[in-house]
Amino acid sequence: MSETHRYDAALAADIEARWQDYWERHGTYETPNPTGELADGTGRADRPKKFIMDMFPYPSGAGLHVGHPLGYIATDVYARFQRMNGHNVLHTLGFDAFGLPAEQYAVQTGTHPRVSTEANMKTYRTQLRRLGLGYDLRRSFATIDPDYYRWTQWIFVQIFNSWYDRDAGRARPIEVLVAQFAAGERATPDGRPWAELTAAERADVLSGHRLAYASDAPVNWCPGLGTVLANEEVTADGRSERGNFPVFKAKLRQWNMRITAYADRLIDDLDTVDWPAAIKIQQRNWIGRSEGARLDFPLAHAAGGVREETVTVFTTRQDTLFGATYMVLAPEHPLIDAVVPESWPADTRQAWTGGHATPRDAVAAYRKQAAAKSDLERQAEAREKTGVFTGAFAVNPATGERIPVFIADYVLLGYGTGAIMAVPAHDSRDFAFARAFELPMRCVVEPTDGRGTDPAAWDDSFNAKDARIVNSAAGELSLDGLDVASAKARVNAWLAERGLGEGTVNFRLRDWLFSRQRYWGEPFPVVYDEDGVAHALPESMLPLELPEVDDYAPRTFDPDDADTRPETPLSRNEEWVNVTLDLGDGPKKYRRETNTMPNWAGSCWYQLRYLDPFNAEKLVDPEIERYWMGPREGMPTGGVDLYVGGAEHAVLHLLYARFWQKVLFDLGHVSSPEPYHKLYNQGMIQAYVYRDSRGFPVPAAEVEVEEHDGGWVHAGEPVTRELGKIGKSLKNVVSPDEIFAAYGADTLRLYEMAMGPLDVSRPWETRAVVGQYRLLQRLWRNVLDEATGEPAVAEEAPDEATLRAMHKAIDGVRQDLEQLRFNTAIAKITELNNHVTKAGGRVPREAAETLVLLIAPLAPHVAEELWHRLGHEDSVTAADFPVADPAFVVDETVTCVVQIRGKVRARLEVAPTVSEADLEALALGAPAIVDALGGDAVRKVIVRAPKLVNIVPA
């Protein structure tokens, strides 16, 4: 028998190449817009639409391994499914190509990052095409394209030129604020009229309001990378997320984005998007909204009496104000120098002074010790409380008592006001500190667990919030008997009355540090005049192109040397930096900003440019934006229909992109306040890592299984096995090219989709890939004669059983694909294929075509080929996805299980429409049941027609 028409790897490769060429020639995946350059007049844009997106890749030098395309395959399957459902589907993929790795690779290899990045993208494009991913390539771009980053810079300018109007609850153009100052509707910080301020002073005032602003503040400085980093890029143990270098606090002038202005909206709008609960929780935690109160504690004179200065604290437990028996400031708190007295007050305990002769010495020594501690060390001794008395006292505004003021590193400068009122009886950290320093504790919330009201006898603080306030009355304020919530409200009112503070909301979120000392990023469209005032470039000067330079290497330092300072590569290029420009008031000399934007900038808005990639006039045409992303039924905040990517971007890209989208929404550039409506996190494909006795990974491909004990051996030596990421260093990389060569792209696609649910991680097992290859071979044989390659289907209608199998499969596969449950969809297709295989004889055409259509989104090449050979002229991508006939989805008879006390004792074949009463009678009459009951009386019968009867004997 000739095997020339057998489905094998060579034939798969041939089919796949031919159809990929066909799709490209015919523009199969090109999607029309309703208007503009990409409108096509075919009416396709009038169909319902879906915008389906992946998190775009960073093109690394290593190319793709089999773990990378999981999400891309999933969105491609979904996009094909929706296209077959008659949707106008927008699906494409660009490249996130600015950023550190390209620059590091460039420095290592001596190639310019543009050259290596372009080469990497070319490799990626080839590999993605080989997978048969159906993209509208006209809409694909890279963030490094000047045509693209022109608009990244443009958005920066929009953000720079706007401020957050709290009264309006949204961002507005900065001119509105200027007008308010000029008209005197809004007071300047020092009260002088706006007209009297110099240009530099005005710029300074406005900088305090702009959504993008430069400021001197402690930032995360990473000498090992030679750049500063955003909070989101620093790990919990104080190292850089990329490269794992130490990160230090350094006071530097840097650009920031006022993302904190959007904290509430970023939390609130999470309710309107369809995202995994875990990601929403992470964002909420990162933003860290907490309700409480801000209140002032007056400082006390040594001799008694109250000073002018106050210490402001933030607390969420203002109800425990009467229990505040001391205060703690963060070691770096700016007020400390002003409060520390010359000498220790009389009777100061030795334990409080740290053994120092004066408070000043004690504070200086403690600060030094705290600064020297790495975050890792702080973490290790997390619960060990240290601190020192400042020698100063404050006054509890409720009780009037003098309370000592300490500094301790368990209070962080970066959170709240950097100072706390300590209530040791009702906060476990304060409790531990009070124990260590023998500070008084006062119980002001009555314990509900029977421990009594004397904190001296407790093991830990009492924190329950469903209790009542006690011991809290002085002057006109009494909280006694109130529950916690009422007491908080009462204290808030009292604070406001007395002008001591107010109820307030505090956020953990800090502003986003937006500048980097790197070459390979978007240049800031900003210049400084001779007074050092920053000016945004006018739109006509965009894009400000990244200059081509030879010396693009970042200045990096000894990773542990905290005293170093960054140097920007662009600053070396004097002729680029110093320019004469006319910004509207005649030619003047300016210096360019030499920082570049972080690599997140390009990914903050790319969904918008996919919509209208060639628009030279606008970021995106409003009609096109509304068409694809505007608010609609069930999606009040609009956005991309489906966005698939890894969970590692939970608080980075996904938070930043939401923020930019909201600013653009406020400024009227887009109609959708959320960028991504439905987010789906795909799991990771893992692979086994084999290690030798020294713990070094050995090449996974060379490991063999021991015959007798099932262990693993490499080069005759036993090795251990564990699951890990796929990567070069773990020697377990499997390239898609190997799988293409052995089985073809359709098999790889099916295998990745069949491995398990999309959202969980699963181990790659090359030997299991063959299962999906067999499915395709069986399908091929069911449709074609292997000897001739001609269709070998029967033209008669399928029999009843086959019809039912077909329609059940259609029904199930439809639901599964809609819910991204590709693994069970494939199981159902396999089942149907097995059904027609077992039935023997020629497969009826209707069944064969159903199989081809069902598998088309998953294995598009083989589906195209079979569809074509079955005599269809059009691409299967344009065919309608089958719709199940309800009459055949329900079985003619169903098996009803009859249970006695929940154990199956008999099965009955009944009509699906059988009535409960009939079914009960049938069940009670079944011989096996009569036998099993043995004449026992029946106490109860539960009938769930038509599938189950449960009989409970007395």
Next chain:
RNA sequence: GCGGCCGUGAUGGAAUUGGCAGUCAUGCUGGGUUUAGGUCCCAGUGCGCCUCGCGCGCGUGAGGGUUCGAAUCCCUCCGGCCGCACCA
């Protein structure tokens, strides 16, 4: 420490959401096709027991509970993964 998710055959995983546990696939066993190997095809495959039957018992990390009925809900414990980590 706090919060979240998850434990099902040798393996990846199904289970219409409280109603027959183990769909589908890998692996393994046996058989067939083949000069041979591979491919391919067919059958079997949770564990145990026996009188080998359309049989019985056990079985979803462990223990308990709710229910006519629990992989699914509740409680305790064990194990794993992820996030946060002195957040006032």
